[in-house]
Amino acid sequence: MSLKINAKIVVLGTGGTIAGVRSNPDSPDIYESGRLGIADLMGEVMLGNSSVEFHDVAQIDSKNMGLPIWQSLLRAVSKAQARQDVAAVVITHGTDTLEETAYLLHAFGPWPKPVVMTCAMRPADHPMADGPANLQDALLLAQHAQASGVCVVFNALAHHALHVQKISTDPLTAFSSGFAPLAAEKRHGDWAWLSSPPDSITFQMPTLSGFLGAAQWPRVEWLTHHAGSGSEWVEALLSAPSNTRVRGLVMAGTGAGTFKDAWDAALGKAIGSGVKVWISSRCAWGKPLPQAHQKSGELVDLPPAKACMALALALLARDEERSAL
Ligand code: ASP
Numbered sequence: 001m002s003l004k005i006n007a008k009i010v011v012l013g014t015g016g017t018i019a020g021v022r023s024n025p026d027s028p029d030i031y032e033s034g035r036l037g038i039a040d041l042m043g044e045v046m047l048g049n050s051s052v053e054f055h056d057v058a059q060i061d062s063k064n065m066g067l068p069i070w071q072s073l074l075r076a077v078s079k080a081q082a083r084q085d086v087a088a089v090v091i092t093h094g095t096d097t098l099e100e101t102a103y104l105l106h107a108f109g110p111w112p113k114p115v116v117m118t119c120a121m122r123p124a125d126h127p128m129a130d131g132p133a134n135l136q137d138a139l140l141l142a143q144h145a146q147a148s149g150v151c152v153v154f155n156a157l158a159h160h161a162l163h164v165q166k167i168s169t170d171p172l173t174a175f176s177s178g179f180a181p182l183a184a185e186k187r188h189g190d191w192a193w194l195s196s197p198p199d200s201i202t203f204q205m206p207t208l209s210g211f212l213g214a215a216q217w218p219r220v221e222w223l224t225h226h227a228g229s230g231s232e233w234v235e236a237l238l239s240a241p242s243n244t245r246v247r248g249l250v251m252a253g254t255g256a257g258t259f260k261d262a263w264d265a266a267l268g269k270a271i272g273s274g275v276k277v278w279i280s281s282r283c284a285w286g287k288p289l290p291q292a293h294q295k296s297g298e299l300v301d302l303p304p305a306k307a308c309m310a311l312a313l314a315l316l317a318r319d320e321e322r323s324a325l
Contacts, residue, residue, distance in 0.1 A: 007087030007143050010080040011054040013038030014073065014101075016062050016094025018131035020123030031123035033061035033094055041092060041124065044132040050143055053086075062094025062101075067217040070104060075212055081111050088114045088142035092135065095119045095166055095174055098152060102161035103306040105150045107201040107313060108208060114147040117161070119154060121171035130155065130171065141184060141191050149183070149197025156186035162198045165303055167284055178285035203310045210320040211313075218315035220248035220308045224282050225259040234266035238273055248276045248311040251297055252304040257281045257288025267296035278311050280304045 013019060015034025019041060022031040038054045057076055058069045073091070080089045089111075093101055098119055105115055118138035120131030138153040150161035154175045163180035167173075181195040206214070223233055237246045249270055253259045257279045259267075267277050277297035281288045287301040300307050 008051045008053065008085050009088050009090055009139060009142050010076075010083075010086050011038055011042065011052055011090045011092070011139075012073065012076050012080075013041065013054065013056045013092045014058045014062070014065075014069065014094070015060040016092060016096075016098075016119055017123055018092050018094075018118070018120035018135070019059060020120075021125050022123055025125075028122070028126050031126075033123075034059040036124055038092065041131065041135060044124075045136045045139065047139070050139065052139070060094070062097040065094075065097045065101060067214060070101065071212050071214070073101070074104070074108060074208065077105065077111070077115060078108075078208060081113055086113065088116065088147065090135075090138045090142050091115065091117045092131075093117055093119050095121060095154075097305070098175075099161075099165050099303075099305050100309045102150060102152055102164055103302075103309045104313070106161035106197075107203075107205060107310065108211070109150060109200055110148075110197070111150070114142055114144075115150040115161075116142045116147065116158070117150070117152045119152075121174050137186060137191075144184070144191050144193060146193035147184075147191075151183040151197070157182055158184035158191070160195070160197050162201075162306075165284065165305070176284075201310065204314040204317040206313060206316040206320045211316060214316055214319070218247045218312045218319070219244065220250060220312045220315070221246050222250045222252060222304045222308050224252040224304075225254050225263060226282070227254075229260075229263075231260070231263040231266040234263070234270050238270055238275070246270075246275060247315050248278070248308075249297075250278050250280055250300075250304050250307045250311060252280050252282040253288060254282060256283075256286070256291070257294075257299060258291055259294065261293065264294050264296050271296055276311060276315065278307050280307045 019036040020031040020033045021035040163177040278300040279297040
């Protein structure tokens with residue numbers, strides 16, 4: 001494997017289990033995310049010849065991710081990307097919403113230098129902590145001559161940000177890219193680069209400065225259809241007070257994006273009142289397809305978590321356009 005010589009890597013910490021500490025040493029699985037700073041995590045890895053700079057962007061459980069931290073992270077990433085002396089950016093993140101942040105970073109790409117995210121399923125003081133090895137692997141991948149795009153390193157595999165999903169609560173198989181190709185795989189101690197990053201996003205995007213200056217995250221909710229499910233939630237959301245009103249709905253339909261007639265009618269009403277409705281599937285993999293008796297909503301080839309992010313970004317882009325008029 002060829003490595004970039006004297007590459008400086010900027011490592012940004014955001015919290016998560018990788019920075020978690022057990023509440024009680026006798027119960028390794030009960031812990032608090034984001035207790036340690038990135039300096040503590042870096043103390044556990046071997047840095048080799050690379051020169052590394054690290055900063056804490058946040059110290060949170062990623063279930064609490066939202067606009068202010070995404071803005072700080074994007075600001076830090078774009079600043080690092082613009083520096084001549086920086087060859088790559090590595091980000092530590094909680095596993096629970098990593099796929100949303102990964103999508104966000106991908107959507108603002110292509111970046112001139114690789115962005116490698118990593119995480120852990122066991123806290124830092126767990127007897128079998130996986131964070132140090134994942135962080136070490138992320139740093140190694142960040143120096144790989146072929147590395148590009150935004151990817152997620154976990155358990156000796158690197159996934160493209162566009163495809164990765166958390167699919168399991170099992171510590172070793174938490175992430176998958178489904179049928180999509182992996183970015184890289186660790187073989188005999190070295191990374192083998194397997195496929196180039198997928199193209200950037202075709203949905204409407206705000207400018208980076210528009211995103212960084214946004215005051216509010218557009219409210220997008222994700223609803224799931226299942227046998228026996230009622231569609232009254234849609235009307236309940238439409239009648240919320242205007243400052244908390246939903247602006248976008250991602251409907252995770254059954255199978256190829258199917259839902260009952262009552263849902264079709266409720267979603268049609270939502271669209272009529274100005275809400276953007278996107279149809280995804282509750283299946284882990286595969287895209288929604290047109291259905292004979294369904295009229296409401298636009299089919300979107302993204303899993304629901306990423307579709308929520310893409311729709312919120314499209315709504316921010318629309319706000320930006322309107323404020324420019
Ligand atoms: N709740 C944690 C988080 O997402 C889970 C993890 O990192 O594994 O921050």
